[in-house]
Amino acid sequence: MILQVENPVVEVHDLTVSYDRKPVLWGVDLTIPAGALVGVIGPNGAGKSTLIKAMMDLLPSGSGYVRLFDKQIKDVRKRISYVPQRESVDWDFPASVFDVVLMGRYGNMGLFKRPRQADKDAAMQALTKVGMQAYADRQISQLSGGQQQRVFLARALAQNADLYFMDEPFAGVDIATETAIIELLRTMRDQGKTVIVVHHDLQSAADYFDWVVLLNMRLVASGPTEKVLTQELLEQTYGGKLTVLSKVGDLLRKQEFPSRETKVKRVKS
Amino acid sequence: MNAFWIILTGSLVATCCSLLGCYLILRRMAMVGDAISHAVLPGIVIAFLLTGSRDSVPMLIGAGLLGVLTTFLIEFFHRYARVQSDAAIGVTFTWLFAIGIILISVFAGQVDLDQDCVLYGEIAYVPLDLWITEGGLSMGPRTVWTIGAVTILILLFIIIGYKELFLTAFDPGYAAAIGVSTSLWYYLLMTAVSLTTVASFESVGAILVVALLVAPPATAYLLTDNFKTMLVLSVILGIVAAFAGYYLAVWIDGSIAGAIATVTGFEFILAFLFSPSRGILISKKLVEPVQQQV
Numbered sequence: 001m002i003l004q005v006e007n008p009v010v011e012v013h014d015l016t017v018s019y020d021r022k023p024v025l026w027g028v029d030l031t032i033p034a035g036a037l038v039g040v041i042g043p044n045g046a047g048k049s050t051l052i053k054a055m056m057d058l059l060p061s062g063s064g065y066v067r068l069f070d071k072q073i074k075d076v077r078k079r080i081s082y083v084p085q086r087e088s089v090d091w092d093f094p095a096s097v098f099d100v101v102l103m104g105r106y107g108n109m110g111l112f113k114r115p116r117q118a119d120k121d122a123a124m125q126a127l128t129k130v131g132m133q134a135y136a137d138r139q140i141s142q143l144s145g146g147q148q149q150r151v152f153l154a155r156a157l158a159q160n161a162d163l164y165f166m167d168e169p170f171a172g173v174d175i176a177t178e179t180a181i182i183e184l185l186r187t188m189r190d191q192g193k194t195v196i197v198v199h200h201d202l203q204s205a206a207d208y209f210d211w212v213v214l215l216n217m218r219l220v221a222s223g224p225t226e227k228v229l230t231q232e233l234l235e236q237t238y239g240g241k242l243t244v245l246s247k248v249g250d251l252l253r254k255q256e257f258p259s260r261e262t263k264v265k266r267v268k269s
Numbered sequence: 270m271n272a273f274w275i276i277l278t279g280s281l282v283a284t285c286c287s288l289l290g291c292y293l294i295l296r297r298m299a300m301v302g303d304a305i306s307h308a309v310l311p312g313i314v315i316a317f318l319l320t321g322s323r324d325s326v327p328m329l330i331g332a333g334l335l336g337v338l339t340t341f342l343i344e345f346f347h348r349y350a351r352v353q354s355d356a357a358i359g360v361t362f363t364w365l366f367a368i369g370i371i372l373i374s375v376f377a378g379q380v381d382l383d384q385d386c387v388l389y390g391e392i393a394y395v396p397l398d399l400w401i402t403e404g405g406l407s408m409g410p411r412t413v414w415t416i417g418a419v420t421i422l423i424l425l426f427i428i429i430g431y432k433e434l435f436l437t438a439f440d441p442g443y444a445a446a447i448g449v450s451t452s453l454w455y456y457l458l459m460t461a462v463s464l465t466t467v468a469s470f471e472s473v474g475a476i477l478v479v480a481l482l483v484a485p486p487a488t489a490y491l492l493t494d495n496f497k498t499m500l501v502l503s504v505i506l507g508i509v510a511a512f513a514g515y516y517l518a519v520w521i522d523g524s525i526a527g528a529i530a531t532v533t534g535f536e537f538i539l540a541f542l543f544s545p546s547r548g549i550l551i552s553k554k555l556v557e558p559v560q561q562q563v
Contacts, residue, residue, distance in 0.1 A: 020351070053442075056445075056446050058442060058445050058446060074448070077446075077447060077448030078447075078448070080446065080447075081446070081447070082442070082443055082446035082447070084440065084442045084443055084446075088440070088442055089439060089440045090295075090297075090439075093295060093438075093439050093496075094295075094490065094493060094494050094495055094496045094498075094499050095435075095439060095495075095496055096494075096495070099435075099496070100439070103432075103435075103436050103439070103440070103443070106432050106433075106436055106447065106449065107447035107448055107449070109432065112429055139494045141494070155443075159447065165446070
């Protein structure tokens with residue numbers, strides 16, 4: 001179930017990525033439509049983060065190519081934004097919330113230039129959108145996990161890009177932040193932006209995304225959520241992992257799939 | 270007048286080192302600074318052997334090349350031989366430094382470089398090595414001109430690349446995603462560290478330059494949560510150390526470079542004890558829970 005679309009925002013062709021000659025992604029071939037809220041889903045070590053990093057050309061790829069907006073990546077850097085995993089940076093860095101959000105404007109400024117009032121306004125607006133305007137002068141070391149995530153999101157928003165890559169934005173955040181973030185992502189999608197989210201929680205996936213990419217080193221599926229989040233494809237993605245399968249069972253119960261018991265049992269034995 | 274030149278040299282060295290050190294410690298690369306400060310030695314000797322003079326420019330170029338080679342080798346061993354990065358640092362810089370020592374000892378007759386001077390520096394000799402123009406005009410100590418020029422270069426580098434240096438130190442992944450070249454800024458920073466090291470070499474030596482690269486920024490880090498303040502504060506701390514170190518050395522009649530480095534150590538201990546935000550004696554954040562238990 002790999003659905004290719006016309007005029008894709010992201011086109012990945014035969015992509016293979018290796019760490020130390022061990023391939024972590026094999027022959028991924030997919031397209032993503034414009035204006036979609038996309039979930040990249042798969043078990044731990046499936047190469048989800050690797051896939052979005054390779055899409056942004058942050059990792060050397062062994063073979064294949066990626067095109068964004070039907071152009072080479074280096075020509076469209078200003079139109080893409082990235083929300084890395086929260087743990088990827090040192091939150092004890094001497095910087096304020098506003099300093100970090102202002103980084104979202106750096107890509108457009110160029111050398112020599114200092115941030116102008118317009119840049120500061122954009123940063124402040126982005127902070128307001130994530131409900132963190134009161135924290136602008138706060139040290140980043142004093143933030144909770146959810147607040148850190150909101151700051152990272154605000155930095156990406158300040159960039160005013162067209163295509164957003166987000167690595168586990170819902171990991172380790174409180175429920176209020178999770179709700180606020182998903183609302184924000186939906187608003188962005190409604191404005192015609194494309195948002196690609198690495199996500200590990202199957203329960204909420206069906207609810208959050210309108211396009212899903214299932215990944216386990218190879219591409220299992222890519223298509224509209226209702227066609228992709230099926231028992232068969234999820235089993236293919238998660239293999240024989242029992243704990244995960246029981247989660248799949250829960251999910252399918254929610255979706256009222258009739259044949260779940262028998263199939264799950266068959267896999268167990 | 271000698272005191273003035275010595276303190277000026279010390280302050281300029283401290284300024285360069287403190288500024289670059291802020292980036293090094295925030296990138297968790299303080300020991301790469303250590304490595305570069307040693308590994309530039311063969312570059313200096315080779316530049317000396319090729320040109321036959323202690324002219325500053327060839328030495329700066331030689332040291333700059335070796336500094337970049339060092340960082341490249343460290344990266345290379347870490348990534349392709351897959352040894353731990355601290356092991357890669359240890360292997361690379363001791364090896365290059367050893368080659369430098371061999372070059373000095375083999376060409377001892379031709380090289381006007383002294384091993385003691387290389388290791389410990391001798392800032393007291395700074396006022397003796399004057400730059401005298403062909404017209405016979407004395408322009409002051411040669412070292413002051415070299416380190417002064419390097420200071421201006423470093424200041425320009427940090428002012429021009431402030432945003433990029435800040436961003437690549439904090440979040441290289443995001444920087445790369447929005448099109449800021451992380452490796453370009455990494456190697457520019459390492460080149461700047463190499464230039465600073467070699468310009469500081471004669472005055473404070475290969476070992477003490479590390480004290481100035483790490484201690485003032487680490488002290489400033491304890492005292493502030495704002496990056497620009499940290500840069501300014503570490504420069505002030507470095508210059509204070511240059512002043513205090515000189516007078517301490519005069520008072521005890523000891524090594525000036527050693528005294529400067531000692532003062533930076535005392536500054537760090539004071540900040541560690543009394544910093545308003547992180548000091549263990551003052552900070553409420555850290556002390557309160559312990560007191561409650563008692």
